[in-house]
Amino acid sequence: MAVPDVRFALDLGGALTDITDDVLVEDTVRHARGRRAEGSTVDASTADLTLKNGSKYNRRNPSSPYFGLLGPNTPLHITTYAGETVLDVPYGVAGRASTPDHASLDITGDIDVRVELEAAAWAGRYTANGWEVAGKYGTTGNQRSWQMLIGNSGAPHFRWSPDGTVANLISRDAETAVPFGPGAVGAVRATLDVNNGSGGWTLAFYVAPSLAGPWVLLEDPIVTTAGTTSIFASTAPLDIGDNADLGFGTVGRRFRAAEIRSGIDGTVVASPTFTAQASGAGSFADSAGRTWTVANGASITDRRSRAVLGVPEWSPRWRPSGHHVRTPIQASGILRRLGQGAKSLDSALRRRMPSFNPVAYWPMEDGREAVQAYSPTAGVAPMRVTGLEMAADDSLPSSLPLPVIGTASSLKATVPSHSASGWHLEFAYRLDDDPGSLQTLMEWTTTSSPWKIWRLRVGNNLMNLIVEDGEGATTLVLNSGATGWFGTGWGRYLIQATPNGSNLDLHSAWITLGAGGFQSNGTLATTSAGRITGINTRFGAGLDGAAIGHLVVFGNDDTETFSSADSGFTGERAGLRIERLGGEESIPVLMAGSTAAQEQMGPQLPTTILDLFGECEATDGGILLEDRDRAGLVYRGRSTLYNQTPRLTLPYSKLAPPMEPVDDDRLLRNQTTVRRDGGSWATEARTDGPLSIADPPDGAGLYDQDVTLSLADDDQCQRIAGWLTHKGTWDESRYPSITLRLHSHPELVADACRVDVGDVIRVTDLPSWLPPGDLDLLVEGYEETWGPFSWEITFSCSPAGIWNVSTAAPGSRTDTAGTELGVAVDADDTTLVVDVYQGRLWTTDPADCPLTVTVGGEDMTVTAITGDIEDQYTRTVTSGWGTASSGQAWTLTGGSNSEYSVQGV
Structure with a gap:
């Protein structure tokens, strides 16, 4: 098939309509994707094209065959000939x-x-x-x-x-x-x-x-x-x-x-x-x-999707004569829409509760001047509050600021009539101190028979639940020791009532945020479950200064309401957070890579969806990009960028000029401080080598950066700071862009079509004026253009060597940090005396030999390693060998038992 072969289709009313014949390819169609100009985040993809017959693409023209079908973000599908035929299962x-x-x-x-x-x-x-x-x-x-x-x-x-x-x-x-x-x-x-x-x-x-x-x-x-x-x-x-x-x-x-x-x-x-x-x-x-x-x-096809974008605007243009009506459009990826007028998302708890279908829910995240607590549950009236200092406590990471209890504080609300098969009440709390004597923390009413009034009390190192029949009779249901329930920050209380024949089983639990909890179970004989009808709490005077919020009522004995959300999902892996948020916001997300290898996130704070996605991307160091096959997102975890096999290998001669290196300090960062948002920090610096913090000529001088990330714990700061410093001091020329003209090299179409953001391209057969060896480049993004007879892709690139890392597996080993010859050797020597002057010693286990080392530029096979003192070893070698002098450095290059190679320093 001739190259190029690009086609365009609009999704009109759920059916793809080919509009290729209406696209003015002589004006050149441009499609851009990924990071541009070595940015830190992916930009929304774009496609610029012009459509003939402007009246057809005027969405308000009733004579258009597409009238009523065009609108904001009408999907545009771009496909090309893929260079091969496959069974495609989308x-x-x-x-x-x-x-x-x-x-x-x-x-x-x-x-x-x-x-x-x-x-x-x-x-x-x-x-x-x-x-x-x-x-x-x-x-x-x-x-x-x-x-x-x-x-x-x-x-x-x-x-x-x-x-x-x-x-x-x-x-x-x-x-x-x-x-x-x-x-x-x-x-x-x-x-x-x-x-x-x-x-x-x-x-x-x-x-x-x-x-x-x-x-x-x-x-x-x-x-x-x-x-x-x-x-x-x-x-x-x-x-x-x-x-x-x-x-x-x-x-x-x-x-x-x-x-x-x-x-x-x-x-x-x-x-x-x-x-x-x-x-x-x-x-x-x-x-x-x-x-x-x-x-x-499924289909057998030789076509591949290049983009699924949305057309946000339909604005015809014409000449003054009224002829030559055209509709230029710029289709954009889903990231553009997500960033348009985006409001901050609700808190993690506020977002989670509605998904469990509560019969009543009051977040209590109202502003300082509020005299009531709004309910987002349809048909539920606001809760009346008295004596509470609203929005006074912002220490719960999963919530906006919550009220603090004062003197003579109270809550009063009605729970609408609902069907129930038991009930469940739960809320978040913070009690800094044991109030000493028992104080009412929560009171609610039910249609249970005979017990209709329920009162939870705390104090004197106890949790105490009593019930009343409304006519003065009371009974003590639960009376549990409460060691550890006070002064430990935020927690939550839940109680579930489950019918059990003619009895009512009760499960009561106090959960301390991030530190486990306590539970107590009991049974009320000859008691029906009924349903919760209202909240009528007069807080005990000894609870001044305590905080409360996120009061929720269910018409069943639900158990997973607050799970993970109460901590703002702290500890959640970066890709799993992106996936979960995508599901909550109806954004299709494919999470690529092992979740176990991703960094753990700190609490999810209220901000925009793109900011939350960006926090995950920054913390883990992966790439969030748009899906080429659908209007959705893909998250490539950091580990998917490690040690890649090149997706496209091509000789230098097939590249369009110029391919020019840049050797500057634009991305140099030799000292990095990483701070956990709300926590501690750590600093890592490069202290040796030409890009170190040392003043010239010993180094480059100080190029520092200070980064605040969402992290689950302080221990993450050190390793992330080390990784960012490693990236910032990678000593290699950058090739910001390379261009491939596929119309001149159709044999490369299949491999080039598979290349996406985060993949590696290898350039071979470099000219003599460039360093020897192959050049591996990580694709940060690309721009492709189609004309009547041309298809050109310009890849934005960064050095791929940054991402070549050591991986340890059973039986693997690494080099020492520094080894040199202790005694000079000649061509016929087969025993070397060496000095380990830095790092760990060499193995003396016979099972680890033979292994290969490089000394003086020559590979040698080591058959035995012996040594009686800490820094002197004798190695026996069997390879041929040129003369080397004392002080010659070693490099371990691998061997029969080695699963990777590293260089000694």
Whole structure:
């Protein structure tokens, strides 16, 4: 297919309408995405184009065929020829390619499953616990054979049933994630040996760049000795993609090929190769004779989405003569809309309560002059307050300022009539001191029979709950010791009443924020549950100075109301907060990367949604960007940027000039102070080397920065300060932009289309006037332009070497901080005496040898390491060797037991 081939479509009334013929490509269409000018945050994507026939695109013109369909943020889809054909299963679509059951597919013995695909996120968070790769698996009629999935951690999962039932289903997960980043192409493989000859079965997982291999064992085989196994010969079809009977996550996937083999490395019984099919094909036959049909929203296509944007404005323009009517538009990504007139979000508690459908809720976050507490619950009247100092306590991180109890303070409110199956009352409180004698903290009324008035009292190291029948009779329900309930900051109290036959079970709990809590249970005999009818509290005089807020009533015995929200979700991982906030605000979010590797956030404070997203991005150090396949967001956690395989490799000769280095101090930061918002701080400085804080010529002089972040604890400050200083002192020239003309190099289209913000591009065969070796660049953003015969992409870049980090695995090792020869050696020497002058000593374990070191520019194999004193070792080497002198520095470059390489200092 000719390059370029760009198409434009508007989503009009839920249907995509192709408008490519109305786009003036001679004016050049421009699309920009990601960070620009080496900014710290991603800008909203934009696309600038001009539409012919301005009357058609005047949203207020009743003669337009699109009248009533155009409006603010009408979705605009931009797609291009992708350079390859795939089975595309978009996000949110449970699509598949399927072939019917066949005798050759009824594998009951050893099986070998191989699939090559590209996933929007191999590891991340989805609507369920993972996503489906392939399977012959039917739940109806117990027709389960086998299935391969990828879990949220990025680790493969394989399951099978010997008899087709779920009762005998055998499931195993790998403990290791596949080594593929977001949007990367990779191949996964599972082999099951149903009888390994040792009375058991063996399951193994492999990965490779493609089906062609080479296959690498992901981890040691998963083996059980509980007996041999088999696979049920079901009548279910074989699916690549989503299974029709299941409901796992629907992350975007682009399948390239698959192989199902009977026996490990055995006969190929199914081999759909989607890259060999014609774009738009609905069915095809594979080389094994199986006929495949595309279903449920999947498609075989050679097109790829470049952007899904919104058109905020439709403003036709014309010449004075009234001719040449045109509609120039600038479509924008979802970040633009989210930043337009955005108000601060409510507090974490105020946002959470409505999602639990309370029958009454009073946040009590009203202003200082308020004489009532507003309720956001429909049909609930404000609470009357007396004697409270409103908005006086701002120490609860999950809330706006709350009232403080004064002398003769009271609360009075009516709870609307509602259906109830028990009830639940809960509120937040702060009691700095034990009031000494029992004081009323909360009083409420119910329709329970016979007990209608409920009074909670605290003091004298006790929590005390009494009930009255309204005619003077009382009974003590709970009377618990309250050690630790006072002077510990904010907490909350909850009580739940659950019918139990003719009795009423009570659960009462005091939870201290971030420090556990206490509970007490009891039963009221011959008592109906009823419902809560009102709040009528006259606070005890001894509670002056206590604070209270977020009083909520439920018509059931709910238990999760305040969980995590009471602390403002402190400790929540950055990507999980973005995902949760996206769900609360109806913003689609794909979270890419391991959540366990992300930084933990401090309390979620009331601010705009983009500010909250930005806090997460800044704390974790990842990238928040717009989704190219839908109007939503993607969060790439920091760990997804580490140690990447280049997404696009191209020789220097295929780049458009100029590719010019910049070697300045614009981004130099050699001392960083990181402060926890509301907490402590730590400083890290680079003290040696040409970019250190030392004055020239020993260093660059001081370039400092002071950063305040949302952090869960003070310990995070030190490591983040170290990381930011590492980034700020990376000693490498910057190449702010490189340009690729795809119309001149159509063979690069497939790889170039996969490149997104956060991916790595490698430039090879650099000219002699540049440093030797390959150049790895991290993509910060890009701008692409389409003309009648041109397609040009300019990538905004930063050094990718910053993100190449050491990773430790069992059996791995690092270099010492400093080692040099203690005695000069000649060409025939095979024993070296060395001095460890800094850092830890070298291993003397024979199991760690042989290993490879570089001395004087030559690699040497070390066969033994001995030494009797702290800083002198003798190393025996077996390689050839040129003359080196005393004081020659060592560099560890890896060895047979090493899983990564680092340089000594």
